[in-house]
Amino acid sequence: MLKRLNPLTVLAAALIWIVATTLVFSVAFQSGALILFAALILVLGRISPARLLLLMIPFALFGFGFFTTNVLFRQENAEAVAVFSQSLAESDAARGGLILFLRALAGGMISLFFALSIEPVALVRALMAYLRLPPRIAYALFAAVEVVPDLAATAHQIRLVEAMRAGRPLRRFPTPGELFRMVVPLMAFAVRRAGRTAIAMEARGFRADRPRTLLRVPGFSRLDLIFALALVAVLGLGLIFA
Known part of the structure; x- marks a missing residue:
């Protein structure tokens, strides 16, 4: 269902909610945003819970860093005495750290919803x-979308050749040495690909000052209006009760 929405509708909703989670310093609001967008991804996006949890690991680590920094290194804590002299749940530092942790999770969940x-x-x-995105920027983005999978496939081929040459099985994750040795070949591949793209665009008469026809432009539908109004209504309720 989410694929039927206009991408600009999804982009606007995600930006509005990210701004809201940034400005509203409330545990209830951050938790509500996290639960809402997790439900949208699981129900409407039909993403498995295991995959969603795996994708949220970097955001959880990022948020945990906020939490520990706010609890252990906050200036008002007067070293560790104030933290250990009262219940951690009643500490302002712990409460602030918890909100920052939930904010990182909520922002990550909204970003995943958009992506x-x-x-x-x-x-x-x-x-x-x-x-009115300029065509030059748009076609550069098109080229980047096309080159990323090819770049990943090339990196896999380089690792496979290196493993065969060394007479060992392919490692699941590359070592730092492997990553270092792949830098130059991947840069050479990217430069060659960029040159071919430029030649192809020039051969097709690509110029910035010429009008061009856009094909398969996504349109807006009633579903976009319903989706936008529903999220705005939920946001309003969240701001009222936060």
């Missing part, structure tokens, strides 16, 4: 059609 709900190519087309 999992749109097609990158459709988003670029919508930006060109409705927000």
Whole structure:
């Protein structure tokens, strides 16, 4: 269902909610935003809970860093005496750290909602059609979307060749030495790919001052209006009861 929404609708909703979670310093509001967008991803996006938890690990680590920094190194704590002289749950530092932790989780969940709900190519087309994104930037984004999978495939081939040459099985994760040795070949691949893209665009008469027709531009529907109004209504209720 989320794929049927216009990418700009999803983008606007995500930005509004991220701004709200940044400005509202409330445990209830941050928890509500986290639960809301997790439910949207699981129910409407049909993402498995295990995959969602795996994707949230970096945001959880980031938020945990906020929490520990706020609890242990907050200036008002007068070293560790104030922390251990009262219940941790009643500590202002712990409460502030918890809100920062939940804010990182909520922001990460909203970002995942946006990333999992749109097609990158459709988003670029919508930006060109409705927000007048310059064609040069748009086609650069198109080229980046195309080159990333090829870059990953090339990196896998380099690791496979190195493993065969060394007579060992392919490691699940590359070592720092492998990553260092892949830098130059991957840079060479990216430079060659960029040159081929430039030649192809020039051969097709690509110029910034020429009008061009956009194909398969995503449109807006009643579903976009319902989705936007529902999220705005929920946001209003959250701000009232926060």
